[in-house]
Amino acid sequence: MGEFGLIRRLTENLNNENPSTHKGVGDDCAVLTPTEGTQTLVTTDLLMEGVHFDLMYVPLKHLGYKAVMVNLSDIYAMNGTPRQITVSLAVSKKFSVEDIEELYDGMKLACEKHHVDIVGGDTTSSLTGLAISITAIGEALPKDIVYRNGAKETDLICVSGNLGASYMGLQLLEREKVVFNQQMKEAQESANKAEMERLQNAQPDFTGREYLLERQLKPEARRDIIEALAKANIHPTSMMDISDGLSSELLHICSQSKVGCRVYEDRIPLDYQTAAMAEEMNMNVTTCALNGGEDYELLFTVPLSENDAVSKIEDVRVIGYITNESLGKILICRDGNEFELKAQGWNPLQ
């Protein structure tokens, strides 16, 4: 159907919701009308098949949904409101038009949920696999924007939700993949067609682990937390989203704010399924929470005086406080031992 045909098919039912979207898909550029007095927030992500996602266990619709969410999460992490995204896709021959529509459906779903318009993009071919590049555009009043560099001594360190679940979900999926590949190999070697067919159609049993999978496959950007903070009249002094793991992000805030921190292991929020899965896999659950990544929760600091107010917000937990830079970045373990925090977050370049 060609590039233009595919773009037409993908974009024909796009409804622009935002008054700031003046012109969406169909010209050399999208044209946006910034809301008076706001600044514009821009973030972008490039996701590559085999590096950021494995289509063996990631459904395309989920992939589209997540690809959008991780960008919206960056806008919320500035305390902004996402308004538009552009979507560029590079697609190899192994994908059908229906596949791409499914991917796009997931993107549209994420956009609808957050009242975001798809205003442009690029669709092209790839020699190998799928590449997805999304740019999100948002806005906020200058006084509302929260950077990473505003944390001050005695500020409280807060996180939303819980950590490590997405990483455990990934471990679970990877484990099932290894099992499947092994069983399939054996079936092929013994030319057992019935077994091969059974394996093709079998679904692994994830009972009791649904939450971990949901966190990995369908993360949600925490607009609710941004709204709750605004409602409680709390302006964080620094904020970012947790995509590479709590340790790595805390170190970013500390280095940009030129401060130290003390974080308490027993305050790090964990879900029961995360802890159970870590135990089953013989992994340290705190390590998973600190370094796992892909949580897309918010990490932020608030003045000590907001202790009562922030403690009342549902799904937010104070995990420590900001110190003088000279005191280092410290994790206080359950047994009272102290360790220097290190960034061991997921590194897509290794």
Added chain:
Amino acid sequence: MGEFGLIRRLTENLNNENPSTHKGVGDDCAVLTPTEGTQTLVTTDLLMEGVHFDLMYVPLKHLGYKAVMVNLSDIYAMNGTPRQITVSLAVSKKFSVEDIEELYDGMKLACEKHHVDIVGGDTTSSLTGLAISITAIGEALPKDIVYRNGAKETDLICVSGNLGASYMGLQLLEREKVVFNQQMKEAQESANKAEMERLQNAQPDFTGREYLLERQLKPEARRDIIEALAKANIHPTSMMDISDGLSSELLHICSQSKVGCRVYEDRIPLDYQTAAMAEEMNMNVTTCALNGGEDYELLFTVPLSENDAVSKIEDVRVIGYITNESLGKILICRDGNEFELKAQGWNPLQ
């Protein structure tokens, strides 16, 4: 050196030139301050190795330069001013840090030339080859923005520069590649090490073809034309840049403006080198100019009353005029024969 190290190295010398760039690289989002009264223009492109570029003959610095230029060209095509870009790269193991710096140097050069800031992006790994995704952001006063849908009957159709040269440059490079591969194969088969070494170090002789290569490898976005139009007080009724070939772009303007057109073959601007190369390759030079693509010239329409004014602008040529939709989209050949224009532009999905 990891993702953060590479990003730091690539972005450490970035100077933000634009007053509208409030915060560049280093937070969850870039923060831009729109100039009062302007609308924001957004365009994005995803370039994949093996589809959009061949590193056998495209130097990385040129690739970076071109990747930026094609996006700036889209901003100018709206009659806007580019202000910022984001750059996302996915890089496979075959590239060294120095390679990526070279690519980035080309991007910086293009940005400096057009006073554009690099304000963010993403750097990640790829299993196969290089992927480059650039988003450009620009601005313009609402009254200045030119869309594709404003062409009116009797308007003059204008193009800047000349057409088909970039396509002929590509043909030339592809021909040399075939020759090189053939010679190398023969040398390898006869285990002729001296010849293999000679071939590795040999540079093909492109004397007299430099312009074609420059157009293919180092296209320039036509800010000068936008400035000349403004200076002459000419407001085009429609405009776009020529990336997929004149035919394809003219058909876009006609269909979006609901008009027809008559274009004269003998008015289509060609460079001498383009014509000579087409003859040597036994190709129809008009076909190359109509369907070649990657010219990054501007195609625009102006009211008939601007005939004198537009004719005085250097490097702009009137090639035809807009008609009623019912009259079709017609090319009038040198011999007086008339043909329906068809889009046979380069299709990256085929």
